[in-house]
Amino acid sequence: MPDLAIEIENLTKEYPFGFLHLKKKTSLEGLNMQVETGEVFGFIGPNGAGKSTTIKLLMGLIFPTAGSARILGKAISDVEMHRDVGYLPEQPYFYDYLTAAELLDYFARFHDLTAADRKERVQRMLKKVGLETAQKIQLRKYSKGMLQRVGLAQAILHDPKVVILDEPMSGLDPVGRREVRDIILELKREGKTVMFSTHILSDAEMLCDRVGVIVGGRLRGVGAPGQIVDMKTQGMEILFELPGANSAPLLSKATRTGDRYRLQVAEEELYGAIEQLRGAGARILSVSQVKATLEEFFMNLVEADRAQAAAVEVSEK
Amino acid sequence: MRRAGVVALNTFREAVRDRVLYNLVFFALLMMVAAIAVGQISIGIEQIVIVSLGLSAISVIGLLISVFLGVALVSKEMDKRTLYALLAKPVRRWEFLLGKFEGLVLTLAVNTAAMALGLLLVMLYVKHSLERSDATVLVAVYFILLKLALVVALALLFSCFTTPLLAILFTAGLYIVGLYVQELRTLPLELLSPAMTVFTKWLSYLLPNFENFNVMAMAAHGRAVPGTLILQNTLYTVVYCTIVLVIASVVFSRRNLK
Numbered sequence: 307m308p309d310l311a312i313e314i315e316n317l318t319k320e321y322p323f324g325f326l327h328l329k330k331k332t333s334l335e336g337l338n339m340q341v342e343t344g345e346v347f348g349f350i351g352p353n354g355a356g357k358s359t360t361i362k363l364l365m366g367l368i369f370p371t372a373g374s375a376r377i378l379g380k381a382i383s384d385v386e387m388h389r390d391v392g393y394l395p396e397q398p399y400f401y402d403y404l405t406a407a408e409l410l411d412y413f414a415r416f417h418d419l420t421a422a423d424r425k426e427r428v429q430r431m432l433k434k435v436g437l438e439t440a441q442k443i444q445l446r447k448y449s450k451g452m453l454q455r456v457g458l459a460q461a462i463l464h465d466p467k468v469v470i471l472d473e474p475m476s477g478l479d480p481v482g483r484r485e486v487r488d489i490i491l492e493l494k495r496e497g498k499t500v501m502f503s504t505h506i507l508s509d510a511e512m513l514c515d516r517v518g519v520i521v522g523g524r525l526r527g528v529g530a531p532g533q534i535v536d537m538k539t540q541g542m543e544i545l546f547e548l549p550g551a552n553s554a555p556l557l558s559k560a561t562r563t564g565d566r567y568r569l570q571v572a573e574e575e576l577y578g579a580i581e582q583l584r585g586a587g588a589r590i591l592s593v594s595q596v597k598a599t600l601e602e603f604f605m606n607l608v609e610a611d612r613a614q615a616a617a618v619e620v621s622e623k
Numbered sequence: 624m625r626r627a628g629v630v631a632l633n634t635f636r637e638a639v640r641d642r643v644l645y646n647l648v649f650f651a652l653l654m655m656v657a658a659i660a661v662g663q664i665s666i667g668i669e670q671i672v673i674v675s676l677g678l679s680a681i682s683v684i685g686l687l688i689s690v691f692l693g694v695a696l697v698s699k700e701m702d703k704r705t706l707y708a709l710l711a712k713p714v715r716r717w718e719f720l721l722g723k724f725e726g727l728v729l730t731l732a733v734n735t736a737a738m739a740l741g742l743l744l745v746m747l748y749v750k751h752s753l754e755r756s757d758a759t760v761l762v763a764v765y766f767i768l769l770k771l772a773l774v775v776a777l778a779l780l781f782s783c784f785t786t787p788l789l790a791i792l793f794t795a796g797l798y799i800v801g802l803y804v805q806e807l808r809t810l811p812l813e814l815l816s817p818a819m820t821v822f823t824k825w826l827s828y829l830l831p832n833f834e835n836f837n838v839m840a841m842a843a844h845g846r847a848v849p850g851t852l853i854l855q856n857t858l859y860t861v862v863y864c865t866i867v868l869v870i871a872s873v874v875f876s877r878r879n880l881k
Contacts, residue, residue: 365711368879385715393711399704401633403640415629416712460708 311468311499312341312364316373319359333359335523336373341501341516346494348510348531349503351520352608357503358396360520361472365393377468389417392466396473396503398457402446406437406456409445410463417464431459436485450477458489469493471502475509487513507601519604522611527603534603540596542576544569546588554586570596626714627722634696634726635733643692643730646684650738653680654745661749669749674843677742678763684738685731685771686798692730693778694790696723701880710880717872724779724868731771739764756845762853763842769860770836774798776867777831783875801833831863 317337320330334356341347351357362368364375366382380387400409410428419427432441435455440448445456454477461469474490475483490513493500504510510517511531518528527534546567548554556579560567567588571579580590638644657676661669697720700706709719742760747753777797781790807827815823835856838848 362880365707367707367710369877385713388711388713391711393708395704395707395711397704398708400708401637401705403637412629412633413708413712416626416714457708 309343310340311343311345312339312347312375312377312501314339314360314364314373314375317360317363317370317375318372319356319363319368320371333523334363337520337525339518339525339528341499343499344494344497345499345515346490346513347499347501348514348517349501349520350505350507350510350517350604351503352505352604355520356523357520358472359523361393361396361470361501361503364470365391389464390467392461392464392469394454394457394461394469394471394474397450397476398453400445400453400456400460403444405442405444406432406448406459407441409456410460413460414463419464427463427465431463434462434489435459451479451482454478454482454486458486462489462493466498468499468501471500473504474502475504475506483509507604519607521604521607522615526607541570541572543594543596544571544576544579544583545591545593546583547591548586548588550587554588555582557586566591624718624721627718627725630709630714630719630722631725631729634723635729638692638727638730643688644734644737646688647734647737647741650680650684651741654741658745658748670746670845671843673746673749674742674760674763675839677738677745678760678767678839678842681735681738681742681764682767682770685735685767686774688731688734689727689771689774690778690791690794690798692727693775694782694787694794696727696775696779697782697875698787698790704881706880716876717868720779720783720872720875721868724775724864727775728772731775732768735764735768735771754845756847759838759842759845759848762848763838765853766836766838766856769856770833772864773831773833773860773867776864776871780867780871780874783871783878797831798833801831803834804830804832805834832859835859 314337317334318332319334320332323329323331337356337360349357349360359368363370364377364382366385366388375382377387378390401412404412407428410431411424414424414427429438432438435458437452437455437459440452445453448456454474458471458474461471471490474486478486487509490500490502502513514531516529517531517534519526519534546560546569547565548557548567556569556571557567560569569579569583576593580593583590654673654677657673661672700709706719710716739761742764743753743757746757746760774794778790778794781793785793804827807823807830810823835852838852841848
């Protein structure tokens, strides 16, 4: 059994609402999940799916209605757990009267570091996130992207074993996103465990060893991005041209882009379709496997969830 | 406790950078005007006017800072979500609260000390010399600081479970009620029902007693404040603040952040 960095068991969070707080809204429902030591784990889902709720529960910012979680074997209620964990909040905001260097020094004081060590680490982190030249400017003058970088610096300042990032790419331009991706990969090379939430699926596909897909407060799948996609292989795609005004039997099912057509068929129907197309004078340009992307998998779940919610609403009426 | 100290120093730095100490300029101007006016309009009662005005200004300015900044100590951190990154460090919620309390009390101590120095300078200007009995002014300033610490603790408690506006109202309301606790204790209790008598008695001891901190008249007339009152007020503040902060910690440690 692999070493587990994060263990989540039946984690549930309900929020009371209404005038007397008698009604309850479930943000997270019986989440069971593990993150292995040394892996990059992507937590993906649409807005309001329960990603930030899970992360806030892990960081002790909110408290579970039921269930438990452990990070590096320590209960999330144990304040000492935070010594080995770094956290970047979603859309971070920091004390705007401080400079970046002052903020990092302030946070470093909560860890048992000597003054010299603090100074060295603060400078190293500022360099790492590209804020060396802006370190003496008060944070109230920082852009959203710069605040995100400061947030990342404070999360890894104390050399934590586990780094939890809530939407780390949010608000960043392509260059900034690339830099965050590089930092995540560097953390992985250093043997750290990284868990990050995102709704940018290409980032998850590019960076993650495994992903967990959460929709409507429930975990819908966990595995390597490839594994999740493989489960949903959708068939074969034929790309062809049809010179002149020829007509072909399958043309009505094909999608036209300029002079070219794309036709999706089931794997067992591939050879028959090719023969029919060739018989009609089509020039076959390529044949490729159609794999559902993580995005399609994700969208299917979202749509299924919405359909289910609509059905419940109708039945309640 | 070391971690509470780190939070306290940052809270002090925040107050300084947010120009909270600029109120000293207002106080200085007020005292200058008072010093000039006193020389022209009052004969023989300069000390009474200057000391009363100075101590009242120290008290009112301090109260405004205590109530408004005291409530903002926690609510601002929650609204702006600066608390998220901080509580993800190895710092307990009660350490955070204690640090915020200490930081604002430190700010108030510096502010009050500066105003007290200004008051003594104006007294020196008006009277041309300071006497031993003028030390009572310093005792009165110390009592104001104790009172402000108590107000900060109450503001901190209310801001842990209600909105900033309500927290300000509750704190200000409790302060005003606390000025009349002595009257509550001296009510003709025989006119009340036995149940009300017990309730009134308990309530009078439960509410903060701010009246004990008022020695303005003694200071204005240069009368010495008994040592027992200094000790009693100091102990009262320490015990009351500790109780209020413990309750605030219990409430805040169970609070879900937004």
